[in-house]
Amino acid sequence: MTSILKLLVATSTISVAALGANPAFAADLGTDAGTSITNNVSVAYNVGGTAQTAETDSDVFVVDRQVNLVITKSDSVNTKVAPNATQQAVTYVVSNQTNDTIDVLLTSEQLGTDDFDVAGTITYYLDDGTTAGVFDAGDTLITYIDNLAEDTSVTVHAVANIPTSVVTGDLADVILIGQAAGHGGSGLPATGLNIQGSAFTDDSGDADDPTLVQNVFTDAAGSGTSDGAADGYHSATDIYEVSAADITVSKTSKILWDPINGTVKPKAIPGAIVEYCIAVANASGGADATGVAISDTIPADLTYYNTLATGPATVPAVIGVVTEGTVTGSTCNADGSGTGAQSGGVVTGDLGTVTSGATETLIFRVIVD
Incomplete structure (x- = not known):
């Protein structure tokens, strides 16, 4: 190196x-480093036919x-x-x-x-x-x-x-x-x-x-x-x-009904019912986005709307506080289940996981004061 x-x-x-x-x-x-290896040698010999004391020696080295x-x-x-x-x-x-x-x-x-x-x-x-x-x-x-x-x-x-x-x-x-x-x-x-x-x-x-x-x-x-x-x-x-998630958010609105025109070309006049769609898109090729949470503060002059008790019968069925859905072209589809709440004029919702290449929506309604 x-x-x-x-x-x-x-x-x-x-x-x-x-x-x-x-x-x-x-x-x-192989043999462990530091191991001592001893090799002993013994040499026997005779003098005049008589055996003598053997000569010995040894060699020692350690393994590297x-x-x-x-x-x-x-x-x-x-x-x-x-x-x-x-x-x-x-x-x-x-x-x-x-x-x-x-x-x-x-x-x-x-x-x-x-x-x-x-x-x-x-x-x-x-x-x-x-x-x-x-x-x-x-x-x-x-x-x-x-x-x-x-x-x-x-x-x-x-x-x-x-x-x-x-x-x-x-x-x-x-x-x-x-x-x-x-x-x-x-x-x-x-x-x-x-x-x-x-x-x-x-x-x-x-x-x-x-x-x-x-x-x-x-x-x-x-x-x-x-x-x-x-x-x-x-x-x-x-x-x-x-591997990142590539998230984009778009928010759109449409007028569902007003007290003068009903559902025929309704306008944003006092008493009109407005539907908001928040679309969260995760581009293809990246990671899934998890724990996707939305917080939306309803502006002044609007009131959260979730009942037909006193509302016009011609307005489409109430979809709940927040509904998860999908987007087809420019159309927001309320085809999911309610996943949110509204409190004090703030709508919150949890989309959970938005997978790569997918778009999820949250939809809620307000009335013009």
Whole structure:
């Protein structure tokens, strides 16, 4: 990894052993780093036909550390997000193919060639496995991965907020970068603090020292997911893709009846009955709009109308306080169910979900004072 554009921090960490790392590979990674291998030799001989005490010697060396860290995107699809959404997660799998337990230091980069950068600081969470691969309240805020055992993997969420100004189709690349480091402790000590290990140094250019555990980086030799350098780093890219609702609102009115003309070319004179239609349209190609709520204050000189008790019999049947419907051309259809109320001259209604490509309406009536 040649550059790290943004060093992103959180506030705590937790031992992987405490959460239960998941096995990642069936293959044995070989003898553990630090294992002492002793080879003894004994040489027997005779002098004048008489056996002498055998001469012995031994050779001891320790197994070196083959460092291989692999990070992959957890799935094959982009992560869909909405403008101004908070705590949105892109998810990665971090695997230790080193013949030793390691810590993994975490940082991130964002590309300058995509459509937007996330807002604020990216934080990292260790998935607790309750809902595997899904960011939820049970996951633990970390700054690094503590004590990742060899031949195991964990799921890490990079979590960020989405700017308000983005539009449908905008993309943001987030690169999670891991760096292999020595494991600094064995879980959570009594103080509740973990010990973050230091990043490994590359000893491949040094002469072998049989008494030391030396590091050999092999992370460049892989399945195409490496960052291309044997340096103890590995990374993967996940993508936020904006899927926004594109909502437009139009409000129209029509005169249903007046006390002079009835229903034949009625006019907006005192006593006339007026029907309002509020149409909420969600353009195709975006996200569904949920929790769509309407509030409409009836203007002065109008009074909410919902009864035929003293009204003209020629006015179409009362539709209730607020009625959900659809739009056909320029015609508002009152073909839904009542979903609202009127109080103190304010009409409120809840359209619920307006799906992509759909139009929903709210309809109510007033009388001209």
